[in-house]
Amino acid sequence: MNTFTVSPSPHIHSGDSVKKNMYGVIIALLPTLAISIYNFGLGALVVTATAIAACLLFEHLIQKFLLKQETTIWDGSAIITGMLLAFNIPSNLPIWIIVIGALVAIGIGKMSFGGLGNNPFNPALVGRVFLLISFPVQMTSWPTIKNTFLSYTDVQTGATPLSVMKEALANGELPTDVLGQIPSYRDMFLGLQGGSAGEMAGIAILIGLAFMLFRKIITWHIPVAVLGSVFAFAGILHWIDPMMYAPPMFHILSGGLFLGAVFMATDYASSPMSNKGGIIFGIGIGVITVAIRVFGAYPEGISFAILIMNAFVPLIDKYIKPKRFGEVAKKK
Template sequence: MSTLTISPSPHVHSGDSVKKNMYGVILALIPALIISVYNFGLGAIVVTATAVVSCMLFEHLIQKFLLKQETTIWDGSAMITGLLLAFNIPSNLPIFIIIIGALISIGVGKMSFGGLGNNPFNPALVGRVFLLISYPVQMTSWPIAKALPFSYTDVTTGATPLSVMKEALANGELPTNVLHEIPSYRDLFLGLQGGSAGEMAGIAILLGLGFMLFRKIITWHIPTAVIGSVFIFTGLLHWINPLMYAPPMFHVLSGGLFLGAVFMATDYSSSPMSKKGGLIFGIGIGVLTVAIRVFGAYPEGISFAILIMNAFVPLIDKYIKPKRFGEKPAVAK
């Protein structure tokens, strides 16, 4: 008679692991990193290296000396936080500001809640928003993309497409009157625009999305909900008043929408567990992004929208739960 080994579920291992998925996300970020280096040259290299090394160093120091636990810097999560922080800031940002952002991202956004899997907010966005509030001038001075520039600080800066639109509204002009100052949709999609390193090229982000979907690191629900809701709501506004509101494709291709929808809104620990919850979460991000861009004081709203919806994730998970394995459907009496 054979002996059965009793153990808690799950009983079948899929082969996935935290480390494997984290490094999969890093691989998905490589196309965007390549284009950022092509556009910003030395600046992108310095900013990215500083952010990644700082995030890994702060996580190591906090775990070793404050939490007195084994360090986990090689699981890939600190590297991702550093990459995403670098992708959300100007490529000419002073090094000391990048280090402060890394400290806030890891120390406040991640480790203060218990580390990987416990943080309710995306750590890179916590650092980015902190820097935006603390250093507004430096964080809104965007270098203009230029093929392989070899200068870090001595670069030409200019307004992003979203900033051009917001400035037109502030000056009492119709946004449609400044469309000629904005790159074409093709240029926006290929990354020929001003902005942070990671929001440059939609094509690079979509390549990363395809890779993660193929590897089943994420599902399509959150990215589709975010981008789709932005397209629909800006389309409605443009339909109501085409002179006052920009076309939906402008909003989809401008700013950090693709980066936020694909790589930051899908963060495991700060997004809903269920697919239906992910759709609601994504729609909320899209609506808030449009509201901030169109009616708010900031030209871009994706970072604030994700952080706000991160706060609603526990509520979404409470009322929208995934179906339990083996659960029988309710029978009407």
């Protein structure tokens, strides 16, 4: 007689696993890493290697000595946290600050909630925002591209396009005047702009997005909702007053919008379960990002926007969720 084992959902039948998907995300991040190394040289390597090593170490120590459980550092999640943290900070950031950021990302952002799958907020963004608040000078001193490959701490720094725009508008200049002082849209798309590794090249991140969509690691709903809502909201503001507000393409191509929309907003644990919920989640991120960029004190807003919307995920999942298996729709 055949015996059938019945267990609660979810039922995995596609051959996917957490480890397989995590390493798929790592592969998708490699084009962005390659361009950051090309632009920043040794600095990008040092920052990325330090962040990954620190995240792996802290997750191992916390699991082994505090939680008293088997370590799972090779499932790929800690490596992704380290890479995303590195992509959100300057490539000349002192190593000791990177280590602090990794400790906060893993210790507070992830393991304090129970580890992988239980964290309500994106761990890398928790670490990044902590560093931004704690070390604002170091976190806003961005190396310029095309420095000597062997340079690290002794490099020339410059402002990002978002910072230039923010400061110029505060001084009463017009967006049309500022656009001539920053890289062209083409250069920004190709990564020829100042900032972190995650702000470098939209084209590299889109290559990673295409890979993840092909592998069905993520769906298109959240990235498209984030980018679309940013374009729409910024476009409305620009249409209302083009002399006061920057064009929508500027907001799309500048800052860490691509990285946030593709790699951080789509985090499994901190994003909605349903596609419809993901669209609402993405729209919220886009609107908040533009609001912070335009009306807030910080030139960039994607990190804060994702963390804010992370807090709304349980509410979104409560009211927008797929039907349970076997549930019959109620008659109107």
